[in-house]
Amino acid sequence: MTTVQETAAVRYGIWVVCPALGAAAGWGLKLAAGWITTLGWFPFQGVFELVTDIPEPWVTIAAPAIGALAGGVLALLWAADMMTVEVSHDRVTLRKDDKSFDFGRNQVESAFADGKQLVLLSPSGAELARETSDLSRAKLEQAFTGHGYRWRDADPYASEFRMWVEHAPELPPDVNALFTARKKAISKYEHEEAAELAREIRRRGVYVKDEKKRQYYRCER
Incomplete structure (x- = not known):
């Protein structure tokens, strides 16, 4: 069986990088809030005034913490959008956001990439699946052709x-x-x-x- 998925650096790194960037953004917001409130033309003044009204040391603690939390939510959404494709001689399985889509060999006539979407076609031309991911087109093609499936260059329909x-x-x-x-x-x-x-x-x-x-x-x- 051949498994195509995001690299380990991406799959695990997002849980570190996204909260860290969020915390940094929260800290930057805290530092910039006082200056931004002096710019009358700048939108969302109420948000920045709220930040400046929070007393120390709570604002120093809260700003990075809220940013890290927002980064964690982003990582969660990113992880949910990742897809794993498992291709073997007798079946194809797509796993995404805790969902699994399983197709037997006789169900899958061919596969192709339509932009960022992987599409599986049945012998009758029906679309079995059309799922979005950032997986490498070349790796998907190798996985399917390596197990004898037909890989199309484009959508025949x-x-x-x-x-x-x-x-x-x-x-x-x-x-x-x-x-x-x-x-x-x-x-x-x-x-x-x-x-x-x-x-x-x-x-x-x-x-x-x-x-x-x-x-x-x-x-x-």
Whole structure:
């Protein structure tokens, strides 16, 4: 079995680097707050005035601590977005955000990278999975071809995608409703919610991808 995942430096380093950068940013905010309150044109004056109103030594303790906490939240979100791909002769497994997507050899006709998304296709052309990650395209290709899977250079069905609009006539109402909910999730940068809604749409035989916050779809053949 071949496993493709982020390097150990990335997987473990984020838990050190992100809180450290957050703490540094909090300390910098504490140092700059007094000066910024003298700049009447600078936005969010209330935030900086609040910082200057906190007495010592609490502001010196709180600023880095809050920054480190914010960095920890960022690391948590980053870790949730990481994906591990396991490829063997008889199956392909994608693991992401405590979710596992498992496909037998006979289910997977081919795979390809569409931007930062790994896409798995069935023999009928159905999309089995379309998951976003920062994994190396070259390493993914090596993993699949090394176990005898077909790796495509591009999406063979790219020309079939069309831009989604409200109440698209060829889609049933429940699918249009999911697209509407997904549009809101994208606008709020709720990436995991958008991904889950895409999976729900896929279960209904419609495949979705994004380009510049616009949703495009193709229907199951």
